Amino acid sequence: MAKVAFLGLGVMGYPMAGHLVKAGHEVTVYNRTTAKAEAWVKEHGGTLGATPAEAAKGADFVMACVGNDDDLRSVCLGETGAFGAMSEGAVFVDHTTVSAKVTRELFSAAAEAGLSFVDAPISGGQAGAENGVLSVMCGGDQAAYDKAEPIIDAYARICRRIGDSGAGQMTKMCNQIAIAGLVQGLSEALHFADKAGLDGRAVVEVISQGAAGSWQMVNRHETMLDDHFEHGFAVDWMRKDLGICLDAADETGASLPVTALVDQFYKDVQKLGGGRWDTSSLYKRLKALD
Structure with missing residues (x-):
């Protein structure tokens, strides 16, 4: 020891x-x-x-x-x-x-x-x-x-x-880039289901067993639909991380258009007072647009 x-x-x-x-x-x-x-x-x-x-x-x-x-x-x-x-x-x-x-x-x-x-x-x-x-x-x-x-x-x-040295941090950037797109996609799917008059929970029960399934879908859809965002990784920290990703993309020549867009969506969440909300609050941003 x-x-x-x-x-x-x-x-x-x-x-x-x-x-x-x-x-x-x-x-x-x-x-x-x-x-x-x-x-x-x-x-x-x-x-x-x-x-x-x-x-x-x-x-x-x-x-x-x-x-x-x-x-x-x-x-x-x-x-x-x-x-x-x-x-x-x-x-x-x-x-x-x-x-x-x-x-x-x-x-x-x-x-x-x-x-x-x-x-x-x-x-x-x-x-x-x-x-x-x-x-x-x-x-x-x-x-x-x-x-x-x-x-x-x-x-x-x-x-x-x-x-x-640095490879761990670059890998973490890959992680955050992937999460940003996944959470936005899940948010849009739940928003679409709501607008179409569908039961979001029933929709997720089915699609989570197929190609659309993800950790975010399994672990966050219930709290998103319940309007509960006081847990998990905060938006303020996610924006810090995405800023690191975007700076590194400029240095490496990588193209991150979805990441850049989702970063701005998180900025909208901050304007709603959600800086300490969980990153799944991208769904709340869409609801606020109704």
């Missing part, structure tokens, strides 16, 4: 860190809001670090799940950052969805400090984190991945190295 630090106890990080304890690891946590870290320690045991550096000191592995590029830099670098306190040979695993640019920047900074850095963004939502069945897509050196994979396994259903 390993000595692990976990930085960031949001809706994903909080249960993920808990799974590490259940797996038998010695866990120290850090969170920007100290009360959240105190609550986690009260629930799971382990210890609390007042700064990322304090939490990371002496750890074999440091896992992070924070908000964005700037948040990640802040927990890695500087006087209170984890990199300065980590032991040579330790592995930093980043579960945040960030740009491949900051990933490669921190990969280089870690290497200069004698550390390893694995980008390991996650998919599966809050329920996946709570149930320990996340999909984890990784980039970085093979040796570092091989060390980290058994630790990540505590909360993963599948964990794969896709390639060198």
